Amino acid sequence: MESALAKDGILRMAARQQWRHLIAVATMGIGSGMLAVAGAYGLTQLLAGVFLGGFDRTAALPWMLGLLAIAAARAGLSWWEETAALDLALRIMASLRQKLLAHLLTLGPVALAAEPPGRLLQVAGEGVDSLEGFYAGYLPQLLRAATVPPLILAVVLPLDGLSAGLMLVTAPLIPLFMVLIGRLAEGRSRQQWQLLARLGSHFYDVLSGLVTLKLFGRSREQAAVIQRLDGQFREVTLGVLRVAFLSALTLELLATLSTAVVAVTVGLRLVSGTLVFEQAFFVLLLAPEYYLALRLLGSQFHAGLAGRAAATDLARLLSLTQLGGPVDSAMSITAEPIISVGVDENETRKADNGSLVNRPATVLFREVHYQYPGQTNGLRGVNLQLAAGERVALVGASGAGKSTLIHLLCGLMAPDAGEIRVDGRLLTAATGKIWRQRLAVVPQRPHVFRRSVAANIALDRPGVTRDMVEAAARQAMADDFIRALPAGYDTLLSGDGEELSGGQRQRLALARAFLQQPALVVLDEAFRGLDTVTEAQVQAALDRLAVGRTLLVVAHRLSTVRQADRILVLADGRVLQNGSHRELMDQEGLYRRLVQADGKEAGL
Secondary structure (H helix, E strand, O other), X not given: OHHHHXXXXXXXXXXXXXXXXXXXXXXXXXXXXXHHHHHHHHHHHHHHHXXXXXXXXXXXXXXXXXHHHXXXXXXXXXXXXXXXXHHHHHHHHHHHHHHHHHHHHHHXXXXXXXXXXXXXXXXXXXXXXXXHHHHHHHHHHHHHHHHHHHHHHHHHHHHOHHHHHHXXXXXXXXXXXXXXXXXXXXXXXXXXXXXXXXXXXXXXXXXXXXXXXXXXOOHHHHHHHHHHHHHHHHHHXXXXXXXXXXXXHHHHHHHHHHHHHHHHHHHHHHHHOOOOHHHHHHHHHHHHHHHHHHHHHHHOHHHHHHHHHHHHHHHHHHOOOOOOOOOXXXXXXXXXXXXXXXXXXXXEEEXXXXXXXXXXXXXXXXXXXXXOOOOOOEEEEEEEEEOOOOEEEEEOOOOOOHHHHHHHHOOXXXXXXXXXXXXXXXXXXXXXXXXXXXXXXXXXXXXXXXXXXXXXXXXXXXXXXXXXXXXXXXXXXXXXXXXXXXXXXXXXXXXXXXXXXXXXXXXXXXXXXXXXXXXXXXXXXXXXXXXXXXXXXXXXXXXXXXXXXXXXXXXXXXXXXXXXXEEEEEEOOEEEEEEOHHHHHOOOOHHHHHHHHOOOOOOO
């Protein structure tokens, strides 16, 4: 029940936001119904005049021209209504897709970690597309069915009370059967959508892991799984279509029989002389128009069910909240914290060389707690401080809470308890956007977009020129390998950047950071997997980036740790030790055991 309310809320909310266009579509439907009444009246008067009133050609001509004008106006209005309904649907679809994208970007990668990427693509793509039938077909017909039959009934009632009573009694049978059939069809439509989403998600996973599947010789098995899912989807789809055909047949039959009942009673009374020709013929012309709106609603009922089924997942995604706190819709977080745009000039100062750079940030964690839902790991009362311009290393075994601490620092999650302050200001959802403009993260495997090298560095940052991109690349020691690419800075990279080595990707990420000119640089295990030469190149670029900035390094190599001003040792969600390398080596504790575990003190 909650899911139904949620999806209906989404559908109603989206329609209300386009209320002007919705009113325009409804007005056109009412106008078309009024023209139908006018056309029926004109045709009745023309035939009565020609066959009973002795109309000659001159007298009949104005009525004929009027009927032609009404027919042309009705055809034009129907075309306009269909176009306006399609425009309404496209506007709503674009709005919902933008809203969904903004919401997902606001949630960030941590909150969406449990959502399969294939399913997200399915909802944002085909899920939103399936709403076209709902808004362009079902909703306009629903509005017409709610307005045109009462209009025709109001016209028939003064002329023929018996026919109006028959219409009033038989008309509810159509929506009644529609609801009864809809209960059967809705479950199947929901099952169809769920299977489609499952198929799309699985296919995406197979494509993403195709290399692994080929190496382990399991690609044929996955092809069989896809074939099985496709067969299930085909059977469910055929079941949905059978119900749709059944509903169309039933509703068409009811409308036809209801029209026939009205026609028979009118004919009998016309023959018996209790009803005059003009009244009888007028009612006979209006009866099909009365039931037409309900018949057309039945033909669009399947589109309405399909839209409601897709809206279920859409509503679920839009109702997701940021881990540890509510989502601020004004925030804009991307899959990687380094993708930030703009620098708040109020938070900058002039460097000696005249360029704009952020002043080094100060960070304070005070009794910060965070626990993942349904899990025991997280942070338990973390207290730490990063002074402006300080280099701090964060070490600890897997599961100690390093990634959680970084996610909290980046504003991707909100703490369950405690507070995080940056330059004395409380880090909240509202201030997180400004903070991320002053933050650069260089992860272990930076994401590469399917765009040119220059675009991958600039990331659509406003005001960035090619000269600025190349200058950032030179600072990151990336200019040489970029120019060696086939088209240099204009080389199109694949979606996963397979053309680049690990060290090249790291230097690309550092170029982004140089262009960002951050107040705080977070180096998240960026040296893992690099050879000695590449590590030295990345380290040299990092040393330049760290000048005049606060640096937090999630470290695994002792060489990186030794260069830090302080080392924070994290274990079981708590900071157990805090000090320089020499100070911590003089103590009995976890840090010395981690160092001693590596016999040559070459890494942690």
